[in-house]
Amino acid sequence: MNEITVLFFATMRDHTGERKILLDVPENTPVSGLKTLLAERYPHATGALDATLVSINRDYAFDEDIIPAGAEVAMFPHVSGG
Amino acid sequence: MNEITVLFFATMRDHTGERKILLDVPENTPVSGLKTLLAERYPHATGALDATLVSINRDYAFDEDIIPAGAEVAMFPHVSGG
């Protein structure tokens, strides 16, 4: 297994009720697989998880990207700084 | 006669050696007439007077413009602020 950190920001934090979790995922889990695992854990966040932006180690990541060992993954809505 | 004030800035001040003079000019003197009068007074400034910018009462003025009574006239090179 691969222990990763998952951070939630803004509406994703509201949907999951979490800021930061540690999670064991199978080796070579893609982002889409992580979303499926999280949808099981936070059933009412399923819609939000479909639409979330994702980063891996502080770069944008996409459904097919494989999560590397010990990664810092973050989930958040479209950015709105300025 | 019409008593006017003439101000000189930047290179025009260097050419005439004056900052400000009071001058009696005939009624209805145009800017070109004032330049002729000044060229007599400052012979070595003739070339500079040909090229000078002129304002009357703080608006740009041109050779044919008539100088009104008691006007504040200024003579200066192309502006270079910023």
Added chain:
Amino acid sequence: MPEFPTIFSITEDELNLDELLAQITLTSTGAACFFTGMVRGATQRDGLPPETEYLEYEAYTPMAEAKMGQVADEIRQRWPTVEGIAIVQRIGRLYPQTPTVLIACTAAHRDTGVFEAARYGIDRLKEIVPVWKKEIGPDGGTWIEGGYTPQPGE
């Protein structure tokens, strides 16, 4: 090739434009363009009379600072004449009329891209830098969502 200063940060402190300008002004610098954004108190929207009490800004700070560095790199690639770059986003509780963000670019002359570079900087910050804001008004809070989806490589 001189060392050109690049400043990027997420901060909870008040923005200090004069100090930031001094930090990106070299002896060869003759021009600077700044963009700043402020919290609007009165926002006209759908004919409603909304009123913002304050905005609550949050950031994913390490990624935000990395993406600000990327925006600065993109500016230097597009406008190689740009000398200094400052990109600062303030976070926390920010009230109307408070500057929240600053993008500043300096160059030797004003005609070599400082206006375009600052404009590009604020546009890109709003696209890829992970910062979010929630508008707090008389009826509670509303998250404001941007509309840009970053592509692979951004």
Added chain:
Amino acid sequence: MPEFPTIFSITEDELNLDELLAQITLTSTGAACFFTGMVRGATQRDGLPPETEYLEYEAYTPMAEAKMGQVADEIRQRWPTVEGIAIVQRIGRLYPQTPTVLIACTAAHRDTGVFEAARYGIDRLKEIVPVWKKEIGPDGGTWIEGGYTPQPGE
């Protein structure tokens, strides 16, 4: 129609960008673009290695302030969405890396002309506002002359 602030002045004092920004920020303001010019210490010109010790700025102050007001009027005619305008020219002896001039425009949003308005403002200031500068270097002083001849009505 709200009263929009317009600031224009010739000053011998240090420019204070933060204070000027606050003066042209209304509760409806969400964006500002600033241009500032600085004295360059090292100016590359004709392959010579020139060095500026300082610039000596002078102004025909009452006309300069009137023309700054005219530049502000021209900006408002072209970009009616602009809210606040500040145009400030510092004069006197100014050393390299010192901000000498500032043009700032505010508006509700960044897409309604603040960048273009500030750009227009500095271009027009350099065309019609009666200010002159003399470059003082190791070999004495040289007046810098602009190249624009105002037309009737300017």
